[in-house]
Amino acid sequence: MDFASLLGIISGLALIISAIIMGGSADVFVNVPGMMIVAGGTIAATLLTVQFKDVLNAFKGAFIVFTQDKTNPQEMIDTMLELSRVSHRHGLLKLGDVESSSPVLKRACMLLAEAASEQVIRNTIQNEIDSLVARHHSVQDVFRKMAAYAPAFGMLGTLIGLIQMLSELDNPETIGPAMAIALLTTFYGSLLATMVFLPIAGKLKSRTLLEVTNLEIIREGCISILTNDHYMHVYEQLSSYIPAAQRKKIKVGKKQQG
Template identity: 50%
Template sequence: MDIATLFGIIIGFSLVIGAIVLGGTTAIFINIPGMMIVVGGSFAATCVNFPMGEIVQSIKAAIKIFSSRKTTTNEVVTTMVRIAEISRREGLLALENIKTQNPFLKKACLLIADNADSNVIRDALRIEIASMKKRHAICQDVFKKLATYSPSFGMIGTLIGLVQMLSRLSDPSAIGPAMAVALLTTFYGTIMSTLIFQPLAGKLKSRSLHESLHLEIIFEGAKCILENNNPRTVYDKLSSFVPPQERRYDR
């Protein structure tokens, strides 16, 4: 689980809610029609902009941020070194039996076991990397669009509220409460954009860069194992991907 994401969202909403509670009445910040306009309108516009499959994929990717454990770069390097040790000890064909939930790593192991040409490995894995980046870019774009639409629909809700307020100018006592309700939709839209959608888009971008780096490590490791399956040599090459203070090699 990504603690930083959960922590940030909880702290952000806690600060906003705390400021509301300290300011007095909290009930005035609850407006169901305003929430319907902002939430419903934002997702409706997103459905117009993207196919439903891409929206569902983006939501799953966002959920995965909270549920999946983040693999470190050092762990990926260590995995490739272990694979090099197996290939040196048992031969390249032994890599066909490597058990892993990473389909990219599995493909790399099969290509190594087949003693494929380095150009074949390069082309196959490069296509995988490019495809992964495109999928991740779509997920990021969905949340970027939501971050754009939610304040806009908040403004639409405010305009609706202002029209309703102006229609009751004959009653001065109703102007203040009506104005407050009109501003709430802008508040909802800004909160959703600033605390949810934009941070999730940024987190997905960070995860994408992180995973791209890991795929590059697997790609370079696969080539190195084919050229020279000495585990120490593999580590020396792949350790360049790891910050110097985090490098470690357990023989």
């Protein structure tokens, strides 16, 4: 799992639970009907808004993002530099034998081996980028919608609790506990939105930007290889995609470039 995500989940829940325990009994924060209203209402509204398969894909995509290691842009730059060296030593045709876990990189290498034009390579990879952004946006949109629905159903649950409380005003002793129960649904909705749905949407967005950067590195690297640029020129062009402080230094004779 991504370390930042794990740290965020643990620290956030620990702080909230600690505050609840320090403030008194934790039992008062448990209300099954309130949970049913918020969770059930959020899921129902989401399913009414988007297709069921999109909801499944959203949770599947979130699971993959939080469990799989991300590809560092510097690693992709190193890969493109190695491909540049292979191209200079053995020719473009040799790139057709390259094996990679990235289907886009594998496809780009096949296009290079087939001596495709620069415009074909550029258009092909740009289509991959556009498709990736569209797919990821639909996944993020599911969690953004759930983040909007959860507080709304929390407020709805509060209104239901207030109505039930006001119907029992002849018994003043029950007003305090009834008000606490009524407010719990608002707490559940806010907690889900701020601790679950919005962070997931944000994490998915950051991973999308990272994957787009990697695809852009592949695109520009392949074009540089096609035009037979020296691998140092390839490095100078691709290194602009990452901050200067994170750029890996490479040796050129006795000198270093970075």
